Amino acid sequence: MRKLNLIITVLLFALSARGQDKAKESYAFSLEQAIAHALEHNYAAINANRGIDAAKQKKWETTASGLPQINAGVDYQNNFELQKSIVPAEFFGGAPGQFIEVAFGTKHTMNTHATLSQLIFDGSYIVALQASKTYLQYYQNAKQRSNTEIREMVTNAYGNVLLAEESIAVLQKNKSILTKTLNDTQETFKNGLIEEENVEQLQITLASVNSNLNNTTRLRDIAYNMLKIALGIDINDELQLTDKLDSLTVSNLDLALTGTEFNVNNNIDYLIAKNFTEQRQLEYKLQRSKALPTLSANVNFGYNAFNDQFGFFQKDQKWLNYSNLGVSLNVPIFSSFARSARTQQAKIAYEQSMTQLTEAEQQLKLQYERAKSEYEFSVEEFNTSKSNLNLAERIENKQQIKFTEGLSSSFDFSEAQRQLYTAQQNYLQSMVDVINKKAALEKITNNKK
16 A cells, blocks of 8 residues: 555656646747737736726726616515504494504515616716726826836846846856966966966956856846746746847947937827826816706616515416606706815816926926937947957957066056956946947837837
């Protein structure tokens, strides 16, 4: 029995492990493919779509409130003790001045009824219909803003992964070259041709490179997980990036983007602010509409049945029908100026929203100028960093030759190395900055949907 239980346990464990391996997926994305995947599977994108669906249902709910409404019901009453009244006894042949108790009604009563109601005119309903469209437009704008934020977020995360990968490759190359130089220097020192300080200086530089390499490797894992979350995939899934940092940077060098005139109406934040203003305007119209009369109508029909025994479902049970038509007109006349006060409050809120919209427009124009300036600066920095890297490589190469030939000190050589390593990181960072700053500029201009 124990052997059987052990076999079953092993089989279940194997099946579970197999299921886990099967659930693990692999992805390979270019930047545009990653953005397209995130726009569909990112957690915020999923909830933004749900928000639109909920807004559509809310719009129909508002519309349906002004359409015909039908309600039906069944009422049953068991009068286990009938209500009694007193009447003059002489009605039944008794003595004048005396009264007797009389019970009215039956022990069981049942009423089936249905009501058809229709709103004929209500100013607030008309405003509500307009508001439902604005409500839906808000969530559609929110979805669009979510898309622009996801695009920028994925671009930044994608760039950070490429930066980490390129940094690791550069650091590994530096480590390899530095290790060989150190080994050669140690052999030269053993032969007594140079001082020990030269070896120690190289050891310090190599230790620093190793530390940076280990730290960058850890940061790469974090960068991958951040990108996976932005893409809406499991952090345990495998992800491969098909774009390279240098080619992606070149494709983002587009200064023509800064030459176009900024149209604030294309900015999604401005559209949302405008949507908010429209809501305040509708709230103002709603308060004004409450001064108008409302008119509605309803039709009622049903059947009543009475019996001293519960026999409503028998064939001989008699049902008494009834029906009526009603019209209701409500005319607001005087509210001690409370309605006027609410209207003025709504008007003030609307005027405040107009001022906020103007402020938002000015702020967005300022943000555009800042984003444009930062993108132009990132392009300039990329060109400068590329040039500086070439110079730093030439200087380091010359210093290495001089150091090997004993014409330069270890301090000068180490200084040239540090300058090269700094130029390498600045160059890699400048490429990422070009990508990120362009994404920020496109977010402001809503250049990409």
